[in-house]
Amino acid sequence: MPIQHLSKDAILKQIIESTPAPKIAFEYVEDPARNRIYLALLESIVSQQISVKAADSIFARFLALFPDGYPHPEQLLAKTPEELRTAGLSGQKGRYLQSVAEFALQNPMTNAHLDPMTDEEIVQYLLPIKGVGRWTVEMLLMFVLDRPDVFPIDDLVIRQKMVLAYGLTETGRPLYKRLHEIAGAWRPHRSLASRYLWRWKPGGGTREAL
Incomplete structure (x- = not known):
């Protein structure tokens, strides 16, 4: 035990x-139309260096920019810096969010792809994304992928x-x-x-x- x-x-x-x-940990059901790993990375970037309350408010406004409340990578990349700023995002965070979208279009980010990897392999796989550091990936490992041995x-x-x-x-x-x-x-x-x-x-x- x-x-x-x-x-x-x-x-x-x-x-x-x-x-x-x-x-x-909440038991997630995989939804091909809404990648929770992708979404968690976006939310983590929005949350960087601001309070939880502010982050929740900005992320909600960010999601509201998209017709079905989900920032599909193609739609996110089509947003202008001005549009992203209306949600309360800085120019830098907007670029980081679009970096996640670019990665998601070119690389699989599903549980099926990541589950066979070790924790460190997942860290190295996601680190090339601008705005995503080791700590961010470790939080993903712990709270989204439910990995048991992250320090x-x-x-x-x-x-x-x-x-x-x-x-x-x-x-x-x-x-x-x-x-x-x-x-x-x-x-x-x-x-x-x-x-x-x-x-x-x-x-x-x-x-x-x-």
């Missing part, structure tokens, strides 16, 4: 016992929570090395451990939606 395995780490065991369980070390909150929980004093590369060592004991359930860390608050309470 994942919880039993993770609880072998005494510190993580305390975090798990004091933190509500993360929400169960998003580039996530600032994950690093901060681990430094606090484990009383770490290292910085820079030594810190990254130590974090990987600690998380290595959580394999093959690092995604679940990370989700507990996101929700954990030493003073009580939880982060929602993770």
Whole structure:
């Protein structure tokens, strides 16, 4: 059982016992007309460096630009920068969104294509898209593809929570090395451990939606 395995780490065991369980991943039904991987990448770009509330509002306005509420790649590429700005998107984000659309037209982005790949192979497959970094793909792996052993070390909150929980004093590369060592004991359930860390608050309470 994942919880039993993770609880072998005494510190993580305390975090798990004091933190509500993360929400169960939603079971998606594949819809050939609406690629959820493609859509998740678009939403992640819209969400970059703005609040959740603002991102939700802008993404809703972005979807409303399309007749059926879905940004088919051909339709997205046909949008002018001015049209995309009416949804609240910056010029740069508009270009990033169209980069995802270009990739989607030239490369398969379905579960059937990605499922046989390892996590790292998926990262390398999607990184050429402008505006998509490793962290973005790791979030896709965890929350869309439901991969069980992702450790998003580039996530600032994950690093901060681990430094606090484990009383770490290292910085820079030594810190990254130590974090990987600690998380290595959580394999093959690092995604679940990370989700507990996101929700954990030493003073009580939880982060929602993770």
